[in-house]
Amino acid sequence: MQIKDSVAVITGGASGLGEATARHLLAAGGKVALFDLDAERGEKLAGELGGNAVFCQVDVTEEEQVAAGVGAAMDAFGSISVAVNCAGVGVPFKVLGKDGPMDMAKWIWTIKINLIGTMQVIRLAAEQMAHNQPNADGERGVVINTASIAAFEGQVGQSAYAASKAGVAGMTLPLAREFASLGIRVLTIAPGLFLTPMLLALPEKVQESLGQSVPFPSRLGKPEEYASLAGEIIENPMLNGETLRLDGALRMAPR
Numbered sequence: 001m002q003i004k005d006s007v008a009v010i011t012g013g014a015s016g017l018g019e020a021t022a023r024h025l026l027a028a029g030g031k032v033a034l035f036d037l038d039a040e041r042g043e044k045l046a047g048e049l050g051g052n053a054v055f056c057q058v059d060v061t062e063e064e065q066v067a068a069g070v071g072a073a074m075d076a077f078g079s080i081s082v083a084v085n086c087a088g089v090g091v092p093f094k095v096l097g098k099d100g101p102m103d104m105a106k107w108i109w110t111i112k113i114n115l116i117g118t119m120q121v122i123r124l125a126a127e128q129m130a131h132n133q134p135n136a137d138g139e140r141g142v143v144i145n146t147a148s149i150a151a152f153e154g155q156v157g158q159s160a161y162a163a164s165k166a167g168v169a170g171m172t173l174p175l176a177r178e179f180a181s182l183g184i185r186v187l188t189i190a191p192g193l194f195l196t197p198m199l200l201a202l203p204e205k206v207q208e209s210l211g212q213s214v215p216f217p218s219r220l221g222k223p224e225e226y227a228s229l230a231g232e233i234i235e236n237p238m239l240n241g242e243t244l245r246l247d248g249a250l251r252m253a254p255r
Contacts, residue, residue, distance in 0.1 A: 001237070003235060009080055010034055012036060013045075014036035017196060021230050033072065034053060036087070060113065080141070089113050090150075122175065141182075143185070144189065150165055151168070172241060187244065193213070215249040
């Protein structure tokens with residue numbers, strides 16, 4: 001599928017990996033609908049990006065809001081051919097802390113945003129993709145999800161985050177198989193340590209130390225590198241049903 005003239009729904013689109021992906025797709029001639037909770041930042045970014053970008057305030061855990069966002073994207077551009085799920089949270093906490101067992105609501109909250117929120121967008125975006133006219137390869141759409149290498153090497157305090165991201169990775173192949181007859185590909189990117197708002201909030205020395213733990217290149221990943229891979233996924237029709245690590249050969253330690 002060509003990025004040019006494609007329409008992408010991007011969750012978490014107002015910052016970090018989502019913003020970088022939006023900029024990359026726009027630069028290649030695509031159109032984007034930015035889904036995010038941060039209305040002030042989202043509206044400002046959409047205004048900066050111009051007429052081929054719209055902002056929709058969306059909580060991905062709320063079916064009605066996702067449906068409204070998909071509807072707004074359809075109204076603005078007439079179709080949806082790409083969905084990129086970048087919205088997520090990663091607050092660490094232990095199951096057994098000094099005050100006893102964790103509050104189960106925190107665990108459920110992480111799963112609800114990272115895993116259930118991803119599926120909310122997939123199912124409603126794919127519904128629209130299924131109506132697209134297929135290209136020469138019979139392709140109608142592409143879904144790109146975001147997991148994490150924590151899905152495979154979750155650290156202490158990451159039980160909820162690792163479980164949610166493992167769920168995203170785990171549903172990639174079944175969805176790709178299910179959507180194959182519709183001409184919709186499904187892939188997942190599993191980033192390592194990236195310069196997202198979460199890591200940017202850490203002291204600079206901590207960021208440098210984390211970057212040095214990456215075998216090569218020994219630095220934190222750049223959101224533009226995630227965006228570049230998302231672009232390659234869209235345009236390479238043989239990529240399907242796989243979770244791609246984007247981590248500089250990093251393997252996470254227990255702590």
